[in-house]
Amino acid sequence: MLFTLAAAALLAAKGASAHGFVQYIDADGVRYRGYDPGFRFQNPAPSVPGWYADNPDIGFVPPQSFQDADIICHKSSRPGQDYVNVRAGSNITLTWLTWPESHVGPIIDYLAPCPAGGCTDVNKEDLKFVKVAQQGLKPTATSSTDWLKAWVVDDFIANDFKWTFTVPYDLKAGEYVLRHEIVALHGGWDVNGAQAYPQCINLRVTGGGNTEIKGGASPTTFYNAEDPGMHINVYGGLTEYPFPGPEVWR
């Protein structure tokens, strides 16, 4: 009974806000689960590579929290207790539950190496991420493109909420945290209107080369409410987008 009520409440929240989280991760032919906010009603909760977040409303991290630990891997996050096994150079497909079409903005991927003990009990504040990939406006966007069609989020929705991340082919084998994030900018005309949806996933990378990730930083240093890529009006025929956060690694 309790489970049923709680699950129904969560479903209602999902329907009302229709935001998303990464539900599935596919890598080298194996499907893994992300952290589903509904796992809070399961005892024991499934052990998954996706990081726990206190996110029952499937919401976002606001600019007021951009310098707080919540921006690292979403609200009150804790490490995932499993890994996605993936070969260096492989594609990982991240499938979100859903995504609202109005929530245009960049889709960004970061990687941080975990210490010798792996990622499952890492202190998130110690993780140093580099930006590995970012996409925002479609290359075809012009000043007359409808704002809903100008962003890669439109392709992501058309592709059933799937996004591909390619593990660098020469990345040294080991354990990493993938920080995959969509920043929704439909409210970005207002200074605290941007919405960050970070999702963290533990990876165990095999094969690979000798390239180590160096020079990363904590996500608490990445963004400010006033960044031109955060405080931005997306309704005005944009042809260029100033990405927030660090430069893409190498």
Ligand SMILES: *[C@@H]1O[C@H](CO)[C@@H](O)[C@H](O)[C@H]1NC(C)=O
């Ligand atoms: C990996 O994804 C990229 C970008 O989506 C694509 O160009 C490439 O063909 C994919 N590689 C494989 C092996 O599927």
Ligand SMILES: [Cu+2]
């Ligand atoms: Cu929203």
